[in-house]
Amino acid sequence: MKFVVCIKYTPPPIGIDSLYYANPYDLYALHCALTYKRCCPDVHVTALSMAPDRAIPLLKNAVALGCDEAVLISDKNFAGSDTIATSYVLCKSIKYIGSPDFVLCGEKSMDGETGFVGIGLAECLHYTYISDVISIEKGNEKSIIVKNRDAYYENTLMVDMPAVLSCRGVALNEGTVSLQRQKLANRYNPIVLTNAALKIDTSRCGLKGSFTKVLEIIDETAPAKGDPYIINEKDAGADYIIQEIRGIDM
Amino acid sequence: MKTEKKQIWVICEIINGGLSVGSRQMISKAKYLAKEMNADVSVILPAQIEDRKSLEHTPGTHIFYCSYLKSTSGGEYANKLSDIIAGKNSLCVMLSDNRFWKEVAVRLAIRLNVGLIADCINIVPHEDKQQLVYTRMVYSEAKMARITTKGDAFGICTIKKNVFDEGVATDSSAPLSYSYPTETNMVLPTNNIRVTDRTLIQVQDQDISLEGRKIILGIGRGIEIGNLKKVWQIAKKIHAGVGFSKPVADSQSGSGQNQIGQSGKFITCNLYIAFGISGSIHHLCAIQRCKKVIAVNLDANAPIAHAADIFIHADANLVIDALHHAIVSLG
Numbered sequence: 001m002k003f004v005v006c007i008k009y010t011p012p013p014i015g016i017d018s019l020y021y022a023n024p025y026d027l028y029a030l031h032c033a034l035t036y037k038r039c040c041p042d043v044h045v046t047a048l049s050m051a052p053d054r055a056i057p058l059l060k061n062a063v064a065l066g067c068d069e070a071v072l073i074s075d076k077n078f079a080g081s082d083t084i085a086t087s088y089v090l091c092k093s094i095k096y097i098g099s100p101d102f103v104l105c106g107e108k109s110m111d112g113e114t115g116f117v118g119i120g121l122a123e124c125l126h127y128t129y130i131s132d133v134i135s136i137e138k139g140n141e142k143s144i145i146v147k148n149r150d151a152y153y154e155n156t157l158m159v160d161m162p163a164v165l166s167c168r169g170v171a172l173n174e175g176t177v178s179l180q181r182q183k184l185a186n187r188y189n190p191i192v193l194t195n196a197a198l199k200i201d202t203s204r205c206g207l208k209g210s211f212t213k214v215l216e217i218i219d220e221t222a223p224a225k226g227d228p229y230i231i232n233e234k235d236a237g238a239d240y241i242i243q244e245i246r247g248i249d250m
Numbered sequence: 251m252k253t254e255k256k257q258i259w260v261i262c263e264i265i266n267g268g269l270s271v272g273s274r275q276m277i278s279k280a281k282y283l284a285k286e287m288n289a290d291v292s293v294i295l296p297a298q299i300e301d302r303k304s305l306e307h308t309p310g311t312h313i314f315y316c317s318y319l320k321s322t323s324g325g326e327y328a329n330k331l332s333d334i335i336a337g338k339n340s341l342c343v344m345l346s347d348n349r350f351w352k353e354v355a356v357r358l359a360i361r362l363n364v365g366l367i368a369d370c371i372n373i374v375p376h377e378d379k380q381q382l383v384y385t386r387m388v389y390s391e392a393k394m395a396r397i398t399t400k401g402d403a404f405g406i407c408t409i410k411k412n413v414f415d416e417g418v419a420t421d422s423s424a425p426l427s428y429s430y431p432t433e434t435n436m437v438l439p440t441n442n443i444r445v446t447d448r449t450l451i452q453v454q455d456q457d458i459s460l461e462g463r464k465i466i467l468g469i470g471r472g473i474e475i476g477n478l479k480k481v482w483q484i485a486k487k488i489h490a491g492v493g494f495s496k497p498v499a500d501s502q503s504g505s506g507q508n509q510i511g512q513s514g515k516f517i518t519c520n521l522y523i524a525f526g527i528s529g530s531i532h533h534l535c536a537i538q539r540c541k542k543v544i545a546v547n548l549d550a551n552a553p554i555a556h557a558a559d560i561f562i563h564a565d566a567n568l569v570i571d572a573l574h575h576a577i578v579s580l581g
Contacts, residue, residue: 213399216395
């Protein structure tokens with residue numbers, strides 16, 4: 001069985017001194033895949049990322065964590081892709097490296113927060129799409145057991161391959177790495193795919209292929225009502241709240 | 251030659267025979283934008299409207315009744331919508347922002363080759379009056395992005411609930427037209443997912459949901475986890491909803507479904523009482539449609555103090571204790 005885990009490298013949050021930062025939602029997807037691999041060592045896990053070459057050390061880290069392979073999609077033609085164009089590039093790349101049985105991704109990215117790329121991938125690849133996945137377990141030769149959670153239910157699903165699984169969860173640390181895996185990862189060179197190999201229609205990716213453009217990013221100002229009426233004592237405050245509640249026609 | 255007017259499409263949900271609140275808000279905004287952009291509003295309904303209040307929102311729109319849209323998967327829904335929308339002179343397609351509609355939006359955008367914008371909190375005409383400008387939060391709600399579509403592409407957008415006013419039609423005229431598109435491209439759903447178990451979780455959510463509440467209690471990091479049970483008991487007694495700030499919703503003590511904020515829910519109610527919430531920008535934006543805000547916090551400099559009508563400068567846990575005693579224990 002072949003898994004591909006899509007990992008986005010985003011600008012780091014304030015206070016973290018790093019060029020790139022692995023999207024914690026995607027790290028949860030990686031955690032799900034590697035947990036599965038621990039019980040089914042035959043599973044081949046590929047970490048896939050679309051980022052500049054500077055992200056290579058982070059992909060090496062994915063190998064240190066347990067991935068069998070890491071692939072970086074890096075080409076200036078892909079820079080500035082919106083969610084649809086990104087889905088298209090990832091889809092073409094996934095097909096190029098050999099269509100996997102399951103593609104895992106996080107529910108959204110920390111910067112854009114759209115949650116669209118997983119669905120876009122399923123649509124472009126014509127794979128089944130499952131959202132809100134919290135864990136995956138061993139099924140049979142053609143299926144895996146997927147647990148997902150909606151507002152009120154936790155569902156156990158038997159999902160046939162191929163499928164895109166959008167994982168719902170956050171992994172804030174990347175897990176423990178053995179010295180042996182770290183040495184292996186240090187020697188490992190991720191596969192770098194450019195458009196020379198992928199031959200993607202450049203009119204459908206990058207800024208050129210995106211149908212949206214960001215006009216500006218602005219700081220938000222908090223709405224304010226002015227100076228409030230202040231009550232400085234807890235019992236008086238509770239009495240005031242009770243009066244207000246009673247004043248509302250339920 | 252007469253040029254076909256651009257269409258603003260609103261994909262609606264019908265709940266209990268009427269338009270959902272989010273659908274009514276989208277129609278209201280679409281009508282405003284249509285007026286500004288000299289466009290028409292087309293409303294796609296999966297069922298006939300029976301509710302009178304909902305009917306007040308339909309004058310001046312083109313109605314598409316598509317009863318076959320019920321009970322389909324996101325992929326099938328997108329397939330059928332693309333049959334209706336493709337080839338029309340469209341300006342924008344609006345959908346609600348839950349997971350199902352997001353899936354429909356993405357699939358539709360890919361099938362129609364158009365722009366896609368998530369979780370919009372505002373839409374205004376572009377200064378060129380040819381396109382729209384969509385506003386959404388980015389970078390964990392730290393910033394706002396203003397986004398537009400390029401060239402001839404129109405935008406498919408998911409809209410946060412409660413960011414627009416519902417508005418009510420001022421005339422009693424009928425919709426501009428009725429259409430009953432017939433079903434095409436019917437593809438039977440594949441059977442590659444089988445549900446083997448289904449366990450009910452978060453029963454409490456149904457009692458504390460934020461929908462249609464006159465009073466909502468907000469819980470922030472200032473509240474001890476042990477006090478949540480008291481808050482739920484108070485809420486049950488006064489028929490209030492309970493929402494959470496993002497840090498609490500992200501932790502196990504809150505419900506991700508009831509997060510109040512720009513990445514969660516925008517709320518409208520008569521009275522919002524914020525317990526132990528400092529008031530990040532994204533939270534304050536999401537509560538600004540509440541008629542009255544009472545904030546309870548030990549920090550007099552907390553940003554929520556400036557967004558509240560009444561500020562109770564006290565330990566929110568002690569105020570909850572007092573409220574619990576008065577409302578639940580004494581009744």
